[in-house]
Amino acid sequence: MAEYDKDRDYLGRLQDYYAESRRIPSLQRICELMGFASKTAARKLLLRLEGERFVERTPDDDAWIPAQRFFERALADHAVPAGMPVSAENGAEPFMVDDYIVQKPSRTVMIPVKGDSMINAGIHSGDIAVVERGTGASKGDFVVAIVDNEFTLKELGIERGKFILIPHNPAYPVIRPQGELEIFGVMVGLVRRYTH
């Protein structure tokens, strides 16, 4: 019973430390963090975590760094009922935020959203749009276009064979560009942060 993995707990503390300090702490600090008395314990912990692909060595073998699985997050099943846990092992498949919204890292750009012209599509000022460049845009896509030397996020529409830009806010007019419409990229995701 209560068969919870101690290493998961250790990993959690490492992840918390990393979120603050953006590095894997030294063996000595790991001891303080976990309550170990001996650096060997810390070292063995890292080796175990390496085996499970949570951490790895730098290419020059100088230090420990997080590996793929280090950034796994717990994804709750919305069926999960009142009982408590929803910890990583429980009703949760591993979920990586970055993999979820970024498909083509080399062609993906984050663009802060300014203004409320897309408010009715649930896109607010201050949100961050995940934009993929070099992908063909089609009718109905949300695209970042360049109009008057500025980025503009709108829905791409077609009217009489020509592209138009449709805001999702009745207070804004539809944009019917004359000549070429320069499309910067297609919006593939959105990230928003509350508070802080």
Added chain:
Amino acid sequence: MAEYDKDRDYLGRLQDYYAESRRIPSLQRICELMGFASKTAARKLLLRLEGERFVERTPDDDAWIPAQRFFERALADHAVPAGMPVSAENGAEPFMVDDYIVQKPSRTVMIPVKGDSMINAGIHSGDIAVVERGTGASKGDFVVAIVDNEFTLKELGIERGKFILIPHNPAYPVIRPQGELEIFGVMVGLVRRYTH
């Protein structure tokens, strides 16, 4: 002319190293990287970069870590005009969405949103809510509460000294729980993917 800043070049090499190794190298390695003969040069470089907010110290002052501006090229500047580089070539994008929205990894759970009761707050069905557990919730926060054995995402309000749950959709009623209100966690972020 062409008075280009040497430090920019150094910074670039640091960023390249970081893309591979996800850490700021030791003074010694910086010397190799930059061609310095003395560790002091490396140290002074870091101090200069710290002054410009490219790097900083960990909270426990143990080591150097990248700061905000270290990643700035990954974020497109909305003032940027048409031509613009936006660094598409440099494959490894240092900007991590995960870092951006997850502050306390060990206490953070991703919960898919079901239903449209928060549609007017720009939260759609199918979005993924980033929820932090064990954090005190206050009036005005979006919280995940447990009502009738199911997760419910609502705004936390207070009415006559009691907590209530306010939907952001006029079609839904305000929930006034009798007895204890079980709050699962506070919503700290949101992730959405546009599938195409």
Added chain:
DNA sequence: AACTATAGTGTTCGAACGCGCACCGGTCAA
């Protein structure tokens, strides 16, 4: 009961590390 695997302790040691200090040689402004 003996065997094995595993988490953690305690200690030692050499190498790597960060840091301070003295110094050097351009550049630029007073």
Added chain:
DNA sequence: TTGACCGGTGCGCGTTCGAACACTATAGTT
């Protein structure tokens, strides 16, 4: 011309670090 500033050299010091080795205690296996 002088002097301050600044990027860089060279070196030494004390500390920290990671790795290794021997050992302990507990749990699971046969």
